[in-house]
Amino acid sequence: MFRRVVRASKFRHVFGQALKNDQCYDDIRVSRVTWDSSFCAVNPKFVAIIIEASGGGAFLVLPLNKSGRIDKAYPTVCGHTGPVLDIDWCPHNDQVIASGSEDCTVMVWQIPENGLVTGLSEPVVVLEGHSKRVGIITWHPTARNVLLSAGCDNLIIIWNVGTGEAMIQLEDMHPDVIFSACWNRNGSLICTACKDKTIRVIDPRKEEIVGEKEKAHEGARPMRAIFLSDGNVFTTGFSRMSERQLALWNPQAMDEAISVHEMDTSNGVLLPFYDPDTNVVYLCGKGDSSIRYFEITDEAPFVHYLNTFTTKEPQRGMGYMPKRGLDVNKCEIARSRTKWGSSWPELSPYKRINSRPCQPELCTMQFYKLHERKCEPIIMTVPRKSDLFQDDLYPDTAGPDCAIEAEDWFEGKNGEPILISLKNGYVPGKNRDLKVVKKNILDNKLSKNTEKRGPANKSASPTPSRKNEAKLDEVLKEIKSLKDLVSSQEKRIIQLEEQMSKIAI
Missing domain, CATH: 1.20.5 (Single alpha-helices involved in coiled-coils or other helix-helix interfaces)
Structure with a gap:
């Protein structure tokens, strides 16, 4: 268990605030499918939520400013024939989202700039290659149009969405169901958590395992694994005695964990959300009513407990806003929303409550908590004495521009994230449409064969027919x-x- 030791940290006083009911998204039928994904994805323009749907799978895509009661007839993204299990926004285009489903397919969608007016049933591209349901979808952090999918067929496929091709298939690496998959900072490696209780670090282009730890967590419940910005791997899981655990690993030496901590005996799977700019990990347990957050440092015990945010209602899923979606220029008291383009009333940083001047508060993270029939925004704030821009809370963060193209990455090149400053606020640029140019592999083969064959061989063509x-x-x-x-x-x-x-x- 964590000892509540007071230590010097700029995040020691981080606390959460849930928004009022009229600022939530209400009357949403959140999916009841038994799969441990977050069911929610957020970017600076939209919030996407997997919902219950008859006759197939669907998810809602709502503009961030469309809070309040959502009409039952509101248009959905509804092209899958089975329940949707996971969704993920493209980090390089705020109008492109990918979805994985029980129908064994991955679909990539282009959302209109101002949101849906009618139902969207035609994806930009359908990616077929899995033989069982697809439960994990995650975009490459720095390369354009590179998408990873993992299915219950124990197979990981890495796609070039721009051509609709399955470029890499990682077979025979996982003997059982894959619980999670995560890219590292520059997208050169992935880490996975599997039902066989093993954490693996994989070089996908070489198709080899570069590090693994068997029985990283000995419990039978699902594990999660994510990369940190320094290259270490952070995992959550269960002990043999069904205690929830978190651990820190060095991929170069995975024989023994850097740090292991027991938390409690709840049975909800812990979903980790990581802020690479501040090195803070937020843990949201499915079925829990709390969010715990920890700071990762170089000093023992390396994983430092900060605080817990608790509400009355349990959470069925969780989404989080990328850092560029926060409005960092506003120092507000009782901030009702922190996002680009919001039209909420300005509040003075020195407004008095009960005749006492209040401290300005700066938002460091914004979550979207899913209830049974509601999505509730939650903001994490740090009290500060100054209302000026805080460089230590808002260092340069990953922007929407990609570092390399898909073809470059598949050829072996790497690119670090292109960082942007938030000092003057983030202003989204115009997103270009996703265009898929499918290569006709048969035509290529035929042209090569005809080049090799001379005119004398042309008479042999009727034989195959x-x-x-x-x-x-x-x-x-x-x-x-x-x-x-x-x-x-x-x-x-x-x-x-x-x-x-x-x-x-």
Whole structure:
């Protein structure tokens, strides 16, 4: 258990504030599917929420300023034939979102700039390659149009969304269901947590495991693993005695953890959300009513407890806003919303409450907590004496520009995140439309073959067509025999039913 030791930290007084009911998103039928994903994804323009839907899977995409009661007829993204399990916004385009579903497909969608007016059922591209449901979707942090998906077929596929191709397939690395997958800071490595209780660090382009730890957490409940900005891996899981644990690992030496801590005996899976700019990890347990946050440092015990935010209602999922979506130029008391483009009334940083001057508060993180029928924004704030821009709370953060193109990354190049300053506020640029140019692999092969073959070999081309015709005849004969068998069985069923009716009389 964590000892509540008072230590010097600029985040020691971080506290959470839930917004009022009229600033929440109400009357939303949050998905009841039994899958431990966050069910929510947020960016500076939209909040996306996986919902219950009849006849397939769907999710809502709401502009951030559309709070209040959401009409039941509000348009949805509804192209999947099975329940949606995971969604993720593209970090380089605020109008592009990917979704994974029980129908074994990954779909990528382009949301109109001002939100949905009618239902969206036609994705930009459908990515097919999994044989079982797809429960994990995550975009590459620095390369454009690179998407990772992991399914219950124990397979990880890395796609070039720009061409619709599956470029890398990581097979035979995971003997059981994959619980989580996460890129490192520059997207050169991924870390995974598997049902076999093993944490793996994988170089996807070399298709090899560069580090692994068996029985990282010995409990049977699901684990999670994420990369930190310094390259270490942070994990959550359960002990053999069903205590919830968190641990810190060095991928270069995973024989023993840098730090392991027991928390409590609750059975909710801990979802970690990491702020690389401040090195703070927020833990949200599914079914819990609290958010715990910890600071990661270089000094023992390396993982330092900061505080806990608690509400009355349990959380069914959680989304968090990227740092560039926060309005860092406003120092407000009882801030009602912290996002770009908000139109909430300005509050003086020195407004008096009960005749006492109040301290300005700076938002460091904004969450979107899912209830059974509501999405509730929660802001994490740090009290400060000055209302000036705070460089230590808002260092340069990852912007929307990609460092490299997909083709460069697949060829072996890496790119660090392109950072932007938040001092003058983040102003979103115009997002370009996602265009998918599918390569016709057959045409390429045919052109290569025709180049190799001379004119004398052209007469050999009818041979494959004759073989195809023979195969087609075989298939048609088999179909005919099966139809005959079905019709004969139907006749027999009718005869038996007539005999039954006579016996009953």
